[in-house]
Amino acid sequence: MFMSFLINFEKLVGFLNSISSKVSATLLFLMMILTFSDVTGRFLWRPVTGTYELTYLWLALIVFLSLGYTQQKKGHISVGVFIDKLSVRAQAVVDGITYIIILVLLVLMAWQTYSYANQVSSSVTGDLKLPVSIFVLVCAVGILFYALTVIVDFLKAVRKVVHPNES
Template sequence: MSSNANEVQKERLGSEDPNQSSIEQISKFEKFVDSLNNATHRVSMLVLFLMMFLTTGDVIGRYFFYKPITGTYELTGLAMVIVIFLSLGRTQLKKEHISIDFVTSKLPTKIRESINVLTSCIMLALLGTTSWQLFAYAQRFGAQTSGDLGIPMKYFAILAAIGVLFYALTILLSIIQSISKVVKKNES
């Protein structure tokens, strides 16, 4: 009988808990941000792996055959753009960025999370501006290419902008999580 009453209540209200749909939306957003950052991190790991082989091949060629691989220094520098920028979001999700919290760790949870919301909002604004300017920078590059190999530079600026954009999404997720901790009622 009680399960029948729950079903009737579900039909009237749309769900058992009015906060259920917002929790599901946050969970979907969290999964979306996580999947984007996992994908870019995998690309970053692949590029790092290829960079290792390139550097090893260059060293072997240089010291044993007196024939280095042309453009290794250039490719390594451009690959570092991919490795760093495409890993920023994943690093934020894992909470592995450097943070100094010896003062804030002593504060109550609500105050600590409120400070986190404030600083994360500032960070979100900075990252949004940085991503926007990187996309604009890529447009200004035009047909500019790298020195030795002639690789178009705008693609690396676009990849950097995408990496910063995904990092901004993780900051937005952090803001949402901190706000939910601030407004959460004390559970004893």
């Protein structure tokens, strides 16, 4: 029962991370086109209005929306000089403790990001008059996707503690 829940939950989180990483990649591509157009526009006709605003807003979205996918692919930096020498069960215990700490921090980050979005609900950007709170809320969603991925990893670590010989 636990295994079927874990597999289904992992598929759901993987699907959410896949969507958010594709949105992030699309924004990166659009940011590249926008920056190229702005730079060439300075020499040919005139620069693109709002490039600076869109660049910093999209960059925040790119970072936050790709965190969960990076965690899912184990792309974050980790140093395991001492941990690698422990048994599988001991490594899983250390991983579980680490995931709990990360999860607490991510919940606090998501809460504060949501709170900040409420504070800036009436703020808009300078040139394009885009509402800042929407971008901040999407960043909070990215943090939540990251937290869901950490929950999946935590559950896998618990499984390794209980059954260290299973893959």
